[in-house]
Amino acid sequence: MRIALLTNAYPYHPGEQFIEDEIEYWGRDPLAHVTVLPAVARGEARPVPNAVSVDLCMANGTLPARLFAMWLALFSGTLWREWNYLRRAGKWSGYTVARALLHTSKVIAQARSLRRYIRRHGEIDVAYCYWNDTQSYAALLVKQAGGIRKVISRIHGIDLHEVRKPHNYMPLKRQFIHTYDRVFTTSGAARDYLQETYGAAAASIAVSPLGVPLARVLSKPSRAGVLHVVSVSFCLPVKRLDRIVEAMQLFALRHQEIAITWTHIGGGPLLGDISRLAAERLSGIGNISFEFLGAMENDAVKRYYAGTPVDVFINVSESEGVPVSIMEAMSAGVPAVAPDVGGISNLVSNQCGVLLGKSPSSQDIVRAVETVAFGEEKDVLRTNARKMVEENFDSERNYSGFVATVMAIGAH
Structure with a gap:
């Protein structure tokens, strides 16, 4: 099964350290052929399991490509729907209008990159998006036109809570949240927020906590005083x-x-x-x-x-x-x-x-x-x-179960 793991930068720095634990479990499944597609790739990459490959087709787009995507965004139904939402929600401002344009252009550029990847390597069975952001929206656009069978996404905190965004504005999420095959939240509270704030369907959401390897050596308490x-x-x-x-x-x-x-x-x-x-x-x-x-x-x-x-x-x-x-x-x-x-x-x-x-x-x-x-x-x-x-929160249990769940989604 062909799995495309869409990340912000992993295996490149910075951030996304949590994937370092999870990726080991993907490398263990002989039926999962996983390719990591980061949006940014600078400096030295972290090691990945031998069974996992990395493709930079979505990374570090050129300035002409970004400008062309910006031009295409101006004629995109996605952008005009988002601008209409901003008016209705009373969030219309210079900042939010520009942010909607920027995010729509990123979605278009990333969708174009995904299509090129598919033309070279063939259909993707599951696009697994580590963040519920522009890359995952791009995968949904490509799925609509053919080339990706299933799109799933994790959602964490910065990509969930509007209060963490300037002007309390989370670009584009309300347009796309209904079209995933599954969205995995880290807690029941996150699931409830996703439903209440963005109108996500309960049937499309599953709770899948992250995990960590159990420490082999425990930290000791300090001495008295x-x-x-x-x-x-x-x-x-x-x-x-x-x-x-x-x-x-x-x-x-x-x-x-x-x-x-x-x-x-x-x-x-x-x-x-x-x-x-x-x-x-x-x-x-x-x-x-x-x-x-x-x-x-x-x-x-x-x-x-x-x-x-x-x-x-x-x-x-x-x-x-x-x-x-x-x-x-x-x-x-x-x-x-x-x-x-x-x-x-x-x-x-x-x-x-x-x-x-x-x-x-x-x-x-x-x-x-x-x-x-x-x-x-x-x-x-x-x-x-x-x-x-x-x-x-044992990574052995949580990530093994998550990999099995995603593989089952891809098999149907």
Whole structure:
């Protein structure tokens, strides 16, 4: 069966580390002939299984091709339908009009690239789109004309929640969401949001959680009188990292007898701003140190937990799916403190960490860290964190099942 896996950049950098775990299961199925088609390909590629190939037909389009697609978009029914939606929804503005044009042109350009790929290599049985965005819409256009039999898509957070988009505008999704053979959400909350916000049909949606390999070596707690807090995320406004800084300041002042280290892993456009804020707020406090390790490879993060005592993992994002970063920490036995947004409540609870409210204050975060670090049940929380991942987010179970489901869709 010919499977086309459409990605943003994988196997190239940056991001999409989660595919690194899943792709191994695709490589194990002898009936699946998988080709990865990234939209962007720069620098050195990450290794893929021997059974998986990579084709760059959709990557790094030329300026003339992009301009031609923009011209075609002006005469596209997709664009005019989207502009009509913007008027009806009261979202008409210079920004949204231009965004609709840009996204329509991307869909057209990517559909043209897919058609060229099909002319060279033959029909695609299943186009598996890792993101519910322009590449998946392009695959749907090609399917309508012939050349792709089935189109499925995962949907996560940034490609689901309108609040994470400027002007609260998610381009084109309402036009295409009804035409997938299956859309896989990471949680029941995401499924409900997809139905309520975009009108997706319940029968076309399935919940398929991501997963992580179970850590072979668990992270150890710090020795008495020491506390190590870790956060992992791309540095964006939606991650609310300034609240972690404020909470660490308050916690250090409240517990001056404890030697505290806060480690943040992850790059992004706000890394410099958050680093400066941490220096401003924390540098003068004698019992706390902090470090920003920047972007790290997925395997390096796993090794970090295995070789470094970690007591608490913190996430305070305002919008999430079911974060793999939290799964990885909990797999290593680290309890998490995280807000009740997106599908986080499927992963974090007061039995394996602390589930915060949707918009926790620095005081809320401090109390949660105190519970995890000093509470009578702190050892139980570590055990339960690992158990939660074993029972619900084990990559062996989740990805093997997902591959089997997709293969069954392609067989019909």
